[in-house]
Amino acid sequence: MTATHAAQTLDDRRRWIALVVLCVGMLMIVLDTTVVNVALPSIQEDLGFSAGGLAWVVNAYLIAFGGLLLLAGRLGDLISRRGVFLAGLAVFTLSSIACGLAPSQEVLVAARFVQGVGGALTSAVILGMIVTMFPPGAEQAKAIGVFAFVASAGSSIGLLAGGVLTDAINWHWIFFINVPIGIVTAVLATRLLPRDRGAGLAAGADVLGALLITTALMLLVYTLVKPAADHGWGAPETLGLGALALALGAAFVAREATAATPLVPLRIFRSRNVVGANLIQVLSVAGMFGMFFMGTLYLERVLRYDAMEIGLSFLPGTLLMGGLSLGYTDKLIMRFGARNVMVPGLVLVCGALAWFTQISPDGTYVVDVLPAMVLFGVGGGTAFPALMTLAMAGVEPQDAGLASGLINTTAQVGGAIGLAVLATLSATRAETLTGEGKALGEALTGGYQLAFVVALGLALAALLVAVLVIRPVDPTAAAGGAAPEPPQAERDADRALAQMA
The missing domain is CATH 4.10.860 (DNA Excision Repair, Uvrb; Chain A)
Known part of the structure; x- marks a missing residue:
């Protein structure tokens, strides 16, 4: 092996280890939301929260997190993505200590807001760093697949982690567990992530x-x-x-x-694919909240599952999504193009939501839930890595952090919209059915069915945008310039899909 080849091998290994570090940071942020949701009853009992006050344990985090993602992504472009990532880890880790030690409701809510700030700083720049660390092509597609799996499947892993920590120890440890993870991630990030300098604030900050x-x-x-x-x-x-x-x-x-x-150069919205990918993100995430949120409630309130059983129920979808995202989706993207991989994936996601519209009050996991988990695992494992690839394709290198923050922001806004709309519709429908004399299980199921119908409509709208708005790009085109003309086979497939629509 020559010295040059050995150096290249070492550099490749360093990049992949750095990707693992970035994804561990992202996983810590994603897990936090569902881990906290599982522990809410214990937190309420210990600190004496009212039902309305308890919601602020979640809302304080979401407001800071969703509000700062776009700004954090742009700060990474202007100052340093590595620096913003490390600053976010520090804020998130320290605020996790404050959350775990919180002696009162007020302290916990304030610490959760600060934790949301740290989460935004950490997660907003990760995708931007990935597309600058890995060259366009197979390596970048695989790296984005790993990131997409962590970002989308982390929630279901959090259900398991939250159940284990809350039942085995106490709710304080759902926050304390972040401390060693945050410290190790920060140390490794300092050693492995390449130093970068942004465009600078010398010309004036907006x-x-x-x-x-x-x-x-x-x-x-x-x-x-x-x-x-x-x-x-x-x-x-x-x-x-x-x-x-x-x-x-x-x-x-x-x-x-x-x-x-x-702060946000409007040139980024000249890309039809960037705009389309973010619109798909809003619609699909809003629809997917129907599956995760309403599916969890159905398992808990109708089928009477506990937190651990709920986490295990989502595991088949998570494993399928992980297997595809980590081992196969990148090859499909390189072979057929991101758009032509994303569209069938979204069709399967729609199928999963359509299956959930048929749940029954006396349902079983094997009949009512497992098939939807399988459809979602395969669909999500192909659609979302392809979506991330399209969101970053053609973006100039100096705007990579902005594009990364933007796709994360639309996910948060989509999730908030989905939660608000679907929860309201479900609760209203359940109250109406209860007033008509329906049994509680039947009324709750009727509310969840309506929510799943609306979620399916949102996912179908995302599929329509994918077919009509997104243009095929060359698999080797990513952040760093305009995409070249796609190959003839892909243009033919694009025309065929358009005609089918």
Whole structure:
């Protein structure tokens, strides 16, 4: 082996180890949400939360996390993605200690908000670092597949982890467990992640733009998770705050169109695939919340599963998604192109949601749940790595952090919309059926069925966008410039799909 080849092998190994470090950081952030959800009853009993107050243990985190993702991604481009990632790990780890030691409701909610800040800083820049570390082609497709699996399947792993930690020890350890993971990840990241320097803030930072978009996103997430969920979409508070969030968003767009050094250069939205991929992300994640959230409630309240059993119920889908994302999807993307892999994957996700619309009050796991898990595992394992690839394809290197933050932001907004809409519809339908004299199990199932129908509609809308908006790209094109003309076979497949639509 020559010295040059040995150095190249070492560099390749270092990149893949660095990817593992990044994904461990992402997994820690993703796990946090579902781990906390499992432990909420224990937290409520220990600290004396009311039902309304308990929601803020989740909402405080979501507001900070969803509101800061876009800003965090852009800061990575301007300052240093590695630096923003490490800063996020530090904030997340320290705030996890504060959460675990929290002696009161107020301290826990405040610490959860700070934890959301750390989560946003950590996760917003990861995809941007991946596409700059791995060259376009097979390696990058595989790396994005690993990231997509961690980002999408981590929630179901969190159900298992939360059940084990809460039952075996106590709720404090769902936060303390982050401390050794965060420290080890930070040490390895310092050694393995390449140092980078952003474009810099010397030309002037768009402070006004940062304030506008952060306030708009935080207000939007708050509106979705609080007044919309509590009082309904037509309530004056919901409409007023929603209108204010949209007005701030419009002011941000106007500011970015005229700013000398915009926080978010609007050129990124010239890419049809970037816009389409983010729209698909909003719709599909909103629909998938129906499967995870309503599926969990169905297993818990109708089939009477405990936290551990719920986590195990989602495991087949997680394993299938992992097997495809880590071993096969990258090869499919290189062979057929990201778009032509994503579309069939979304069809299978729609199939999973359609299966869930048929759940029954006296259902069984094998008949009512397992087939949907299998469909979702295969569909998600192919669709979401391809979606991440399309979201980053053709993006200029200096905008990679922004594109990474954007696709994460649309996922959070989609999740918040899905949770607010589906939970409200499900609860309203269940109350109506109860008033009509239906048994509790039947009424709850009727509410979940309606939620799954709406979730299916959202997923079908995502599929329609994928067929009509997304254009095929060359598998070797990714962040770093415009995509070259796709091969003739892929153009023929694109025309065939369009005709089918």
